[in-house]
Each structure stands twice: as C-alpha cells, then as structure tokens.
Amino acid sequence: MKNKFTLILMVTMLISILAGCGSSANNTNNGAAANTTNDSSTTNAADPAPAAETPASGEKATVQFWHSLTGKNAEYMDALIKRFNDSHEDIEVVGTFQGSYDDEVTKLQQAIASGTAPDVSMLERAYVQMFADSDVLEDLNPYMETSGVSKDDFTEGLMGHSIFNDKLVSLPLNRSTPILHVNKTLLDEKGLAIPTTWDELKKVANALVVKDKDQVTRYGFTMPYDTWYPIAMISQAEGTFFNADNTSIGFGDNGVGVKVFSYLKDLQSSGALYYPPAQDSGNIVTQMFVDGKVAMMFGSTGSIGSLADAVDFDYVTAFLPQDKVFANPTGGANVAMLSGSKNKEAAWEFINWMETDPQGALPFIMSSGYLPFTKKMVESKEIQDLWAKEPNRKVAYDQLQYATDTNKDVAWPEVMHEFFSAIEAIMYDSKDIPSTLDTFKKEAERILAE
CATH class of the missing domain: 3.40.190.10 (Periplasmic binding protein-like II)
Known part of the structure; x- marks a missing residue:
C-alpha cells in the first residue's frame, strides 16, 4: 500500500507541475475567484501544518482543517469556522488555505508521507477515490451511527464520491454542477x-x-x-x-x-x-x-x-x-477525516456540526451558491425562502436530477x-x-x- 501511495504521489506531483494551468481553472470554476483573506482562524500557510496532538485532560483540542476556497467563499468559510469555535469551548478549528484543489492534493500527499497531515481536509470529489484506495481516509460509518446520521440524510446525486471499498470516507461540502x-x-x-x-x-x-x-x-x-x-x-x-x-x-x-x-x-x-x-x-x-x-x-x-x-x-x-x-x-469538494488524525473525536464533531447543525454549513451554502447537501437543508425555511427570492439557485438544485459522473x-x-x-x-x-x-x-x- 505504501508503494502504491508513493507512486500516486509521484504521478500527481508531476501532473501538478505540468498541468498548473488546468489546476487553476478547476479551482476557479468551482466558485473560487480571488485570493483568500486572513482571519484569526484561517492561515495561508504554504507548508503543511502539523497534525493536532492529543490534548491533555481539560485542554482544548486543536483540529487542523485544510481547504481550497478563495475570495468571498473563503470569507464564508472563515465565518463558518468562527461560528464553530465560538460555540465549542473545548475545540478550536484552524483553517488553512492550501491553494487550488490540485495544489492541496499534492501538499496533502506530502504531509501524509511525512506524518504531518491535517485532521480534516477538503478534497475535490474526483480525488477522493485516490486517497480512499490508499487507505488514508477514516471510515466515517461508525461515527455516523453513533451520531444518528445516515447516508440517506444526504442529497441524492452528491454521494457518488463518498463510498469506496465499503467505507464511507467523505461527505459533501462545497458541491456544485x-x-x-x-x-x-x-x-x-x-x-x-x-x-x-x-x-x-x-x-x-x-x-x-x-x-x-x-x-x-x-x-x-x-x-x-x-x-x-x-x-x-x-x-x-x-x-x-x-x-x-x-x-x-x-x-x-x-x-x-x-x-x-x-x-x-x-x-x-x-x-x-x-x-x-x-x-x-x-x-x-x-x-x-x-x-x-x-x-x-x-x-x-x-x-x-x-x-x-x-x-x-x-x-x-x-x-x-x-x-x-x-x-x-458534479463538481466541487467533499470533506474527509484523515486516518492519521490524533483528534478524531474532535474532528468528527467539526464535520458533523458542518453537515447537520443549522448554524454549520447552511449559512455558507446560502451565501456562496453551492448546493444544499442534506435533505433537511433542502427542506429548511432558510433554503425555501431563498429559492423563492432567488429562483436561480433552485434551478441549480433541480438540475441534480440529471447528475452523472x-x-x-x-x-x-x-x-x-x-x-x-x-x-x-x-x-x-x-x-x-x-x-x-x-x-x-x-x-x-x-x-x-x-
């Protein structure tokens, strides 16, 4: 498995060098438009951030979260992270912009190989399989069962890049068509x-x-x-x-x-x-x-x-x-937990909060134009009122009936x-x-x- 992952790492690094223009296009087409802004909970570090250490009793757990959002969408993500941190006294999420989707993949592979991977990472949906095949993503099924969350809770058409080798390794986040x-x-x-x-x-x-x-x-x-x-x-x-x-x-x-x-x-x-x-x-x-x-x-x-x-x-x-x-x-990115995380319970708390809490990703989705990814989100008063006011956004959701990958x-x-x-x-x-x-x-x- 390590040899296979090393081979994939070498190939992807080569592709990143040779196809840099395509990487930029991919990221922009999925809603990123400009350079990200700095925030107390977000950094622009070019080097991989160290994985969080297991906190001592009574200490705050730190969850490293990598993403590829820029411009307004980065600001919306900063606000999401701040909402989480303000509502969780025992956990602090540190969001780090890692460049385009392709840039982030290369950095993530390097970080996994060196043992400095984040706890949670955004992954462009077409790359999830590569990481799943290398067995470096945490199976979220046990966490979902404990939290009463089911894959059936999610929007049809957006789960095609979540389950590999009978493991549920990622969930939708900033998804688009x-x-x-x-x-x-x-x-x-x-x-x-x-x-x-x-x-x-x-x-x-x-x-x-x-x-x-x-x-x-x-x-x-x-x-x-x-x-x-x-x-x-x-x-x-x-x-x-x-x-x-x-x-x-x-x-x-x-x-x-x-x-x-x-x-x-x-x-x-x-x-x-x-x-x-x-x-x-x-x-x-x-x-x-x-x-x-x-x-x-x-x-x-x-x-x-x-x-x-x-x-x-x-x-x-x-x-x-x-x-x-x-x-x-479909396009955009999912969110995944790295199997090497030392703060898995805190990492899951962040992922679960984003996916299911009304104060989680819902405001991010409403601001950005990305697709609502749970059935409860679709049925929420906020989304229904938004669609009534801005029917352009409902068109995007309705088109999911024709989604194919x-x-x-x-x-x-x-x-x-x-x-x-x-x-x-x-x-x-x-x-x-x-x-x-x-x-x-x-x-x-x-x-x-x-």
Missing part, C-alpha cells in the same frame, strides 16, 4: 428564448455576436478552460468518459468525442464561442459575463451568489442544454492531464479532432492498464 448562466437582458433585446438544446444554443449564440469590422466585441457564449464542460457535453450526447470496465474512454469509437469538439470548434470559428486562455480562465470569462461582453456562460453553480451581487442586468440560470439527453457532472477511476488525475492536452490541441491549436482524440484514447488506455 456546471450550469448555464444567462444575460437575459441581451436575449430579450433580440427576442431570443433561453436555449434548451445544442441546436438552440448554436442559433442563439450566433445571433448575439457583435462585430466591429472583423473584431468580435461581444460573444454569444463562453466557458472556462476545463475538463468539466466537455465531459458534460459527452454525457449529453449519451457518451461516457470511461467505458464500462474502465479500460478505455467511452467517447472515442462511437463518434461522441468528435461530435462534441466539432460543435465547439464550429461555434469558435464563427465568433459565437469565446474560448479563454488557460491561465485564470474562470476569472476571465466571469468578468466578461459581468461586463456584458458575452451573453451566456457555462460555469459553476458555486458562482451564482457572487454573480447575482456583481451584475446589473437580468441574470438567470438554466439547465445545461441537452443534445440527446440532459446530463451534467463517468470519470471515476483512481487513475483520473493522470488521465485528466492527457485530456487537458487534447483539449489544448483542439481548442487552441486547431489540430485534427479525430486523430487528437485517438492519441488521447491510446494514452488513456496505457494509463488505465498500469
């Missing part, structure tokens, strides 16, 4: 309806393009540089990222991949699609949307709250348009790097789509066979 963000004011000016299909999206996006001679001054549609959105479109075309037995990709030989990227390149060539540079892509497209320079945007549900505060037009959200079916991958495999981080390379070749360098995807397929099969 991609969604269509729309400047309805611009659509109304042209008498256009919000698109619900790929064909409608292409027509509306092209109709909203504004050019000054050959220069596009307003685009119809955009999305950040990320694997998330092509994966969503692959699912909408009834493809899967991996095949049924995870030995190859599931969108190669059936033509789905060629269909998806041909569609995007057609929109890009007409000026209807603005495809941003890899570096800081989430912030770039978000600012363009806020400034009215693009009419529609694929983006995270986790940015609904900040967008609602920033725009000065009629802003609405909608399901991602369908091809053959509606489908969308087909990129689940312990090898996903390495395969993701190769997929980013394919996306770059097609979207930036206009390489031949079939041959590029064929090369990616062979690389994915090589990785999956290892």
Whole structure:
C-alpha cells in the first residue's frame, strides 16, 4: 500500500507541475475567484501544518482543517469556522488555505508521507477515490451511527464520491454542477428564448455576436478552460468518459468525442464561442459575463451568489442544454477525516456540526451558491425562502436530477492531464479532432492498464 501511495504521489506531483494551468481553472470554476483573506482562524500557510496532538485532560483540542476556497467563499468559510469555535469551548478549528484543489492534493500527499497531515481536509470529489484506495481516509460509518446520521440524510446525486471499498470516507461540502448562466437582458433585446438544446444554443449564440469590422466585441457564449464542460457535453450526447470496465474512454469509437469538439470548434470559428486562455480562465470569462461582453456562460453553480451581487442586468440560470439527453457532472469538494488524525473525536464533531447543525454549513451554502447537501437543508425555511427570492439557485438544485459522473477511476488525475492536452490541441491549436482524440484514447488506455 505504501508503494502504491508513493507512486500516486509521484504521478500527481508531476501532473501538478505540468498541468498548473488546468489546476487553476478547476479551482476557479468551482466558485473560487480571488485570493483568500486572513482571519484569526484561517492561515495561508504554504507548508503543511502539523497534525493536532492529543490534548491533555481539560485542554482544548486543536483540529487542523485544510481547504481550497478563495475570495468571498473563503470569507464564508472563515465565518463558518468562527461560528464553530465560538460555540465549542473545548475545540478550536484552524483553517488553512492550501491553494487550488490540485495544489492541496499534492501538499496533502506530502504531509501524509511525512506524518504531518491535517485532521480534516477538503478534497475535490474526483480525488477522493485516490486517497480512499490508499487507505488514508477514516471510515466515517461508525461515527455516523453513533451520531444518528445516515447516508440517506444526504442529497441524492452528491454521494457518488463518498463510498469506496465499503467505507464511507467523505461527505459533501462545497458541491456544485456546471450550469448555464444567462444575460437575459441581451436575449430579450433580440427576442431570443433561453436555449434548451445544442441546436438552440448554436442559433442563439450566433445571433448575439457583435462585430466591429472583423473584431468580435461581444460573444454569444463562453466557458472556462476545463475538463468539466466537455465531459458534460459527452454525457449529453449519451457518451461516457470511461467505458464500462474502465479500460478505455467511452467517447472515442462511437463518434461522441468528435461530435462534441466539432460543435465547439464550429461555434469558435464563427465568433459565437469565446474560448479563454488557460491561465485564470474562470476569472476571465466571469468578468466578461459581468461586463456584458458575452451573453451566456457555462460555469459553476458555486458562482451564482457572487454573480447575482456583481451584475446589473437580468441574470438567470438554466439547465445545461441537452443534445440527446440532459446530463451534467458534479463538481466541487467533499470533506474527509484523515486516518492519521490524533483528534478524531474532535474532528468528527467539526464535520458533523458542518453537515447537520443549522448554524454549520447552511449559512455558507446560502451565501456562496453551492448546493444544499442534506435533505433537511433542502427542506429548511432558510433554503425555501431563498429559492423563492432567488429562483436561480433552485434551478441549480433541480438540475441534480440529471447528475452523472463517468470519470471515476483512481487513475483520473493522470488521465485528466492527457485530456487537458487534447483539449489544448483542439481548442487552441486547431489540430485534427479525430486523430487528437485517438492519441488521447491510446494514452488513456496505457494509463488505465498500469
């Protein structure tokens, strides 16, 4: 097991170095927008924090908590931690920002190997399996049973990255899906309806393009540089990222991949699609949307709250348009307890409080726009009143009925790097789509066979 974990550590560190741009995009797309602010309960330490020591009788237990939230969402998390600390005299949670999701994974692996891991960590949902497979995450089932908590208490569609090897190793926290963000004011000016299909999206996006001679001054549609959105479109075309037995990709030989990227390149060539540079892509497209320079945007549900505060037009959200079916991958992060924690009872108290207490994650969810992750949270007066006032947020929750995750495999981080390379070749360098995807397929099969 140690050899396997060391191998994964080396691979992920290499990916982090080679795919730094993708890491930034991933984090931004899930609601992070700027640098985090300092707080008495939050640090920006670049080096791993030491795991908490077992407190002596009567002493306060310290729980180290790592996260990847920035901007407003970091402020909301700081407030959550402060609420916990103010209400628990015997426990102090210290929150530490560790960079993007990918940065945090690399630091966490290094900390586990050196025995300096935190007690609790946020983990981007696609990485949970890698840590679970290495047996370094605590099984939460016994804690949940003692606390009267059941996996059935959680929102359907958000538990797909929680149970591995018959162990419940993580619970939802800042979870999201991609969604269509729309400047309805611009659509109304042209008498256009919000698109619900790929064909409608292409027509509306092209109709909203504004050019000054050959220069596009307003685009119809955009999305950040990320694997998330092509994966969503692959699912909408009834493809899967991996095949049924995870030995190859599931969108190669059936033509789905060629269909998806041909569609995007057609929109890009007409000026209807603005495809941003890899570096800081989430912030770039978000600012363009806020400034009215693009009419529609694929983006995270986790940015609904900040967008609602920033725009000065009629802003609405909608399901991602369908091809053959509606489908969308989930995203964002879960929370997990590290099996090496020396303060497991205190760590569980923090996790359980976040997940189930009305003063836990509920205010964080309401402020950020991330998805409510328990049934009680969904049924709460606070969420119901919020949805009545801001229906954009309910759209995000309703879209969960079409949630699907087909990129689940312990090898996903390495395969993701190769997929980013394919996306770059097609979207930036206009390489031949079939041959590029064929090369990616062979690389994915090589990785999956290892």
